[in-house]
Structure formats: structure tokens, C-alpha cells
Amino acid sequence: MPPWGVPTRVSTVPPSVSDDAPAGLGRAVLAIGADAGLAAVGIAGAEPFTDTRTVLESRRRDGLHGGMQFTYRNPARATEPDRILAGARSLVVGALGYLRTETGDEPSSPEAPRGVVARYARHDHYADLRDALARIADHLVAEGWRARVVVDDNALVDRAAAERAGLGWIGRNSLFLLPGIGSWCVLGSVVTDAPLDPTPPVGPSAPAEGCGSCRRCVAACPTGALVADGVLDARRCLAWLVQAPGTFPVAFRTALGDRIYGCDDCQQACPVNRVGERRHPPPPPEPDSRPDVDLLTLLGASDDELLAAHGRWYIAARDPRYLRRNALVALGNVGDAGDPSTVATLARYAAGADELLAEHARWAAGCLGLGAAAGGSGPA
Numbered sequence: 352m353p354p355w356g357v358p359t360r361v362s363t364v365p366p367s368v369s370d371d372a373p374a375g376l377g378r379a380v381l382a383i384g385a386d387a388g389l390a391a392v393g394i395a396g397a398e399p400f401t402d403t404r405t406v407l408e409s410r411r412r413d414g415l416h417g418g419m420q421f422t423y424r425n426p427a428r429a430t431e432p433d434r435i436l437a438g439a440r441s442l443v444v445g446a447l448g449y450l451r452t453e454t455g456d457e458p459s460s461p462e463a464p465r466g467v468v469a470r471y472a473r474h475d476h477y478a479d480l481r482d483a484l485a486r487i488a489d490h491l492v493a494e495g496w497r498a499r500v501v502v503d504d505n506a507l508v509d510r511a512a513a514e515r516a517g518l519g520w521i522g523r524n525s526l527f528l529l530p531g532i533g534s535w536c537v538l539g540s541v542v543t544d545a546p547l548d549p550t551p552p553v554g555p556s557a558p559a560e561g562c563g564s565c566r567r568c569v570a571a572c573p574t575g576a577l578v579a580d581g582v583l584d585a586r587r588c589l590a591w592l593v594q595a596p597g598t599f600p601v602a603f604r605t606a607l608g609d610r611i612y613g614c615d616d617c618q619q620a621c622p623v624n625r626v627g628e629r630r631h632p633p634p635p636p637e638p639d640s641r642p643d644v645d646l647l648t649l650l651g652a653s654d655d656e657l658l659a660a661h662g663r664w665y666i667a668a669r670d671p672r673y674l675r676r677n678a679l680v681a682l683g684n685v686g687d688a689g690d691p692s693t694v695a696t697l698a699r700y701a702a703g704a705d706e707l708l709a710e711h712a713r714w715a716a717g718c719l720g721l722g723a724a725a726g727g728s729g730p731a
Contacts, residue, residue, distance in 0.1 A: 373545070373546045373547055373548060374548050376491075376494060376545060376547060377394055377547040377548045379490060380392075380394070380443050380487045380490060380491065380541075380547070381393075381394070381443075381550075383486050383487050383490055384443065384445050384483065384484075384486075384487055387445075387482075387483035387484075387486050387487070388447065388479075388483055389445040389446060389447055389480075389483055390446050390447060390448040390529060390532055390536055391445070391446045391518045391519070391529050391532070391536075392443065392444065392445045392446070392487075392518075393443075393444050393513075393516030393517045393518050393549075393550035394441055394442065394443055394444070394516055394547045394548065394549050394550045395441070395442045395444060395512060395515035395516035395517075395549050395550075396440070396441060396442070396515070396549055397432040397433065397439040397440050397441055397442050397542065398432075399430055399431045399432075399433075400430040400431075400508055400511045400512075400515075401430070403426075403430050403508050403511040404426045404427060404429075404430040407422060407423055407426035407429070407430070407508075408426050410423070410582075411423050411426070414586065415578075415582070415583070415584050415585060415586070416585050417584070417585030417586035417587075417588070417591055417592075417595065418585075418595060418596075419585045419591055419595070420505065421505045422505050422507075422508050424505055425505070428505075428506060429505055429506060429507060429508050430508055430511075432507065432542050434506070435499055435501060435506050435507060435542045436497060436498075436499050436542045436543065436544065438497075438544045439542045439543065439544055440543070440544050440545065440546050440547075441542075441543050441544075441545055441546065441547040441549075442512050442515070442516060442540045442541070442542055442543075443484070443487050443491075443516075443540065443541040443543065443547070444509075444512045444513050444515075444516035444518060444538065444539070444540045445480065445483060445484050445487070445538070445539055445540070445541075446513060446518055446519075446527075446529055446536040446537070446538050447476060447479060447480040447483060447536055447537050447539075448532065448535055448536045448631075448633075449470060449471055449474070449476040449535055449536060449537060450470065450533075450535035450624075450627075450628065450633040451470070451473075451474075451633050451634060451635060451636040451637070451640065452632075452633050452634070452635050452636065453636075453642075463645050463646070463647060463648075464609075464645075464646045464647065464681070464682055464685050464686045464687065464690075464693065465609060465643040465644065465645060465646065465685070466609060466610065466611025466612075466643060466644045466645075466646050466649065466677070466678055466681045467608075467609050467610050467611060467642065467643050468611060468612045468613060468641055468642055468643060468644060469590065469610075469612060469613020469614060469615050470535065470613075470615055470618075471535075471537060471613065472612050472613050472664055473636070473637075473640045473641050473642055474636070474637045474639055474640045474641075475663055476537050477502050477503045477537055477539070480502055480537050480538075480539045481500055481502045481539065484500045484502065484539050484540070484541050485500055487541050488500050488541045488543070491541065491543050491545055494545070496543055496544055496545040497543060497544045498541050498542065498543040498544075498545070499541070499542045499543075500539065500540075500541055501539060501540050501541075501542055502537075502539035502540075503537070503539070507540055507542070509527075509538040509539065509540070510526075510527045510538065512538070512540050513527050513538050514527070514552075514556070515549075515552075516549070516550055517549075517550045517551050517552040517553045518553065519532075519553060519554055520553075520554045520555045520556065520557075520558075520560065520561050521558045521559070521581050522534065522558075522559060522561070522562055522568070522581070522621065522623070523558070523559035523562040523565070523566065523568055523569065523577065523580050523581060524568035524569075524572075524577055524581075524583075524617040524618070524621065525558070525577070525581050525582060525583040526617070526618065528554075528561065528621075528623050529627075530553055530554050531626070531627060531630060532623075532627040532630075532631060533618075533621060533623045533624035533625075533626070533627035533628070534618050534621060534623070534624060535618065535624060535627070535633075558580050558581025558582075559580035559581050562580075565622060567620040567621065567622065568617035568618075568620050568621055570620070571616045571617055571619070571620035572616060572617055573589065573606040573608070573614075573616060574587040574588065574589060574603050574606050575587060576588040576589075577617065587603065588614070589603065589606065589607055589610060589613075589614040590613050590614040592607075593607070593610065593611070593612055593613065593614075593673075593677050594665050594666070594667060594673075595667060596667035596668060596670075596673065597707075598676075598707065598710070598711075599676055599677065599680050599711065601714070604680045604683070604684075604714065605684060605718075607677075607680050607681060607684065608681070608684050608685070609643075609681050609684060609685045610677075610681060611643075611644050611646070611649075611674075611677050611678060611681055612661075612664055612677070644661075644678075646678045646681055646682045646685075646686070647682075647692050647693065647696055649674060649675070649678045650675055650678050650679070650682070650696050650700070651696070654671045657671040657674055657675075658671060661674060672705060672707065672708060675700075675708055676707060676708060676711050679697075679700060679708065679711040679712050679714075679715050680711055680714070680715065682696070682697070682715050683711075683714055683715025683716070683717075683718035683719060684715075684718065686715065686719055687719075688719040688720055688721055693719070694721060697712050697715055697716045697719075697721065698712075698716075699712075700712035701713045701716060
């Protein structure tokens, strides 16, 4: 059965519960999550995720993590909720949708070269998710239980928790899919010692099982990073490579296109997301939403200015040079060789003392056909 045929759960409340205190508390936290704006909320047991730990360790041994740390840093810790909260018995898992319309996304200076930002990073959606889950945690604490909110943290495997809580399934593109909604969501949990009744599973349990024969995400990936059902090779994934330290791989620089942070291609191709958008028209973007960045402005900014503007993004070692590195690659792909500001910017970086940035600037200049005028060396 294709994913768009999986029914959407009508209610977030378990279909059959008793009137005892844990059941009543479970109904209450589910209602609080829905009222807080979560697209889906469910409850799972806090037993160790042993199968997920095995997968993480295997992929790390095979190098598929590409140096990514997050839950790969310590699979044992990330798969044992009891390490987050001693005596943990339940997880309240929430998904917050972040898809917004493109209204108002037009750049203020259309002629300037722009670097595109992935949808999840255009606004601090994790902060909104954290606030929503905090309301659940506060209620649990008020009822005499302990609770800790875990969002965008390497302490817990979010997708595995969401799957156990019955929110959906993992798609062929390795992202988590909410039935009838899609993957445009961020995930987080409340770890608690409250004994809550788990919500029932929804949809397929095996990665890509609900995707049927659809392989649109695989075809859409610009670098071939989706190497098996539900398996991503981070060494080829643009969303990771823009965050990774060191040199941006030459083989994938052209594929980066105009991206400056993240990549949405596999999500944009997914039929579940398209159906979800029709069923649930997205709201307008938040006032602070930033769909793109002026590349020349970024390359002319100081470290402090870059961290002030983009500090909530993951930046390797908190070093703004990696934002500049990404911007130079994007400029080589979308810049205008006839623009004096572009030529001057590339020439300045190509002659700079930072060899990492100088090499990327020379590559960009070569892509634009600027040659020695801007230190260009041409694509390798």
C-alpha cells in the first residue's frame, strides 16, 4: 500500500483506556499536546531502543555517518531513555509541522546572488516544539511526576521514539512520515517516570514499507545519498555536508547549487508531502522566516555578525568560516561573472590567508570563467 493510502489517526487518544489515574493522565497529556499545536502526539514505553542501537553502530562502522556525531557519537546513551531520566517509564513524543507557504519569500534584492535555506532552518521551529512539549512536562510535574524535555539533542533517537509512539513510519528517504501529513515536521519527546498507557502503532513498521514502489525521493536526491531503503549515506548528503567541517567535497560542489544550509529535495519529491499539503494547507511564514541569504552580504560580514544572524544553525566548531565556505561554493554556482562585487569578493578570498576559503574561492571563480582576474583555477 502506498503511504498516501495509510489512514490518518482520527484521535490522539487511545481507543480503549480504563478510568485509572495513569490512563487519565495519558489522555490529559495528549490533549495538552494537541492544544499546543502539535501535528501529532503519542506515548511510548521508555525501554531501550536496542534494535536502533545496533543499526547506529553498524552504520558508524560502515562509515555511513560521514563523521556526523549526534546520536552516532554515543549510540548506547542515545538509545537508553533511562540515561536521560533515571527511572524513566514513558515517552510523550510530539511532532510539530514546519511547512509554510512561500508567500512573502521573494528576495528583497532579486538581482543579488542568493543562498537558499532549508525550510526547517528558516525559523527556530525547535524552540516552538520545545515550548509545546514544556507544557506537557509542566503538567506531569504538577501531577507529582518527573519529566524532562528532549529536543534536537543527541540524547535520544527521535525517529525511533516517534515510531514506537505510533506517530507514523520511516520513509525510503530515511525521514519520518506522519500519515496523511508527511515529513515536514520536527520531533521531540518528554521523558517521564509517569506510567502512561502507550498509544497504538499507526501504519507500517519497517523502513520504506509504506512507500510501496515509489522511489521519487531516490531519483530526486542530487548526490545519490539514498543508498538503500531508509538508509542515508551522510558522506553524500548535502544537508550534512554543509554542516561538516573541512573542505566541501569537490565532487558535490556543483550539486550544491544555490543552497547555503540544508536540502529539501527528497521531501519536495515525496507524494505524501504533496497530499499532506493539499489536505492541510500550510500557514503563512513567520515574521522572522529567512528563506534565503544574500551571499555577498554574508561573505562581507564579520564573525560576530554571522553568529548573531545564523548562530542557531549547527556550525562546525562554531566557526563562521564554514558558512563562508558554503557561500563561496553557492556563489560559484549562481554568481554573475559580470558583477564587479562578485569578482572583487572572490578575488579577495582567493588571495586571503585562509587556504580553506581561498581554495573554495578559486574554485568558484573558475566556475564563473573569471580565471586569473579573480584567482580562478576552474572546477577540479
